[in-house]
Amino acid sequence: MRLKRSFPLALLFCLATTPLLAADDYARVVPLFDGSKNIVGETLVYPESGPAKVTSLTVTMKPGEETGPHRHGVPTYGYILEGQVTVDYGTHGKRTYRKGEAFMEAETVTHNGINDGDVPVRILVVFMGADGSQNVIHEK
Numbered sequence: 383m384r385l386k387r388s389f390p391l392a393l394l395f396c397l398a399t400t401p402l403l404a405a406d407d408y409a410r411v412v413p414l415f416d417g418s419k420n421i422v423g424e425t426l427v428y429p430e431s432g433p434a435k436v437t438s439l440t441v442t443m444k445p446g447e448e449t450g451p452h453r454h455g456v457p458t459y460g461y462i463l464e465g466q467v468t469v470d471y472g473t474h475g476k477r478t479y480r481k482g483e484a485f486m487e488a489e490t491v492t493h494n495g496i497n498d499g500d501v502p503v504r505i506l507v508v509f510m511g512a513d514g515s516q517n518v519i520h521e522k
Contacts, residue, residue: 414461414484422474422488426457432513441505443467449495451521456511458487465503469495492521 418426428434440463443449461484468478471493478498479485487493497503509517 415459415486417486420457420486420488421477422471422491424489424491426486428510429456429512429515431515435511435513435515437509437511437517439507441507443495443497443503443505445497445500445502447497451492451494453492453519453521454487454489454509455516455519456509457489458517459508459510460485460487461506463504463506465497465501466499467495467503467505468498469493 420426443465460479462479462481464481466478466480468476469487470476471488471491474488474491477485511517
């Protein structure tokens with residue numbers, strides 16, 4: 383009789399803990415970027431103009447919106463959270479980045495990004511600079 387009562391409890395325990403065991407079946411660490419050069423092959427060099435300063439932000443662009451020609455004064459990391467953006471690097475060609483892709487942006491090469499998709503693009507941007515450094519340098 384005691385066995386009959388404990389079987390439903392054991393079954394309930396097994397059913398309740400199965401999702402917990404399945405939850406361990408995921409990628410806990412997913413490498414996004416590991417390198418010493420940016421997208422156009424420039425070696426990453428940190429500015430020495432002052433104490434280190436890291437700035438992170440999200441950039442959102444509507445379909446058809448452009449960044450305008452610019453370059454960066456510091457190493458700049460980008461990660462596409464949603465949508466896609468195509469960046470024109472002039473003589474270095476064009477590159478389309480899509481959701482889930484990470485890259486180190488060109489620093490001294492002037493470039494222009496356009497959301498050529500049909501949904502807004504959201505980009506996590508991290509500038510790895512120093513006090514006194516310009517993160518973005520707009521070109522005319």
